[in-house]
Amino acid sequence: MLGEKHLLSTEFxxxxxxxxxxxxxxxxFMGMSKRYHQLDHKIRGLELNKVPTTDEHFGTLKLERAELKDKLYRILVSKGH
Structure with a gap:
C-alpha cells in the first residue's frame, strides 16, 4: 500500500x-535501524506527496530498505532465541 509505515516494531x-x-x-543495530527508518520515511514521503523521482531511484531506495530489513531480521532472530 502506498504510504504504509514499515516500522520495525510493526513488521516484527x-x-x-x-x-x-x-x-x-x-x-x-542502532545505526542500521536508524537508516531503515530514514529510508522508510523518504519512501513514504515520495509516495504520499507524489514527488517526482525516477523509477530507478525509487527502486534503489526500496531495495536498500528491503535489504536492511532482512539484515535486521536476521539479527533479531539470532538475539531473540
Whole structure:
C-alpha cells in the first residue's frame, strides 16, 4: 500500500523487546535501524506527496530498505532465541 509505515516494531511485533534492547545496546543495530527508518520515511514521503523521482531511484531506495530489513531480521532472530 502506498504510504504504509514499515516500522520495525510493526513488521516484527514478536521482537519488540529485542528491538528496544538492541537499539540501546548495539551501535551497529542502532545505526542500521536508524537508516531503515530514514529510508522508510523518504519512501513514504515520495509516495504520499507524489514527488517526482525516477523509477530507478525509487527502486534503489526500496531495495536498500528491503535489504536492511532482512539484515535486521536476521539479527533479531539470532538475539531473540
Amino acid at each position: 511485533p514478536e521482537y519488540s523487546a529485542v528491538i528496544q534492547d538492541l537499539k540501546s545496546t548495539d551501535p551497529e
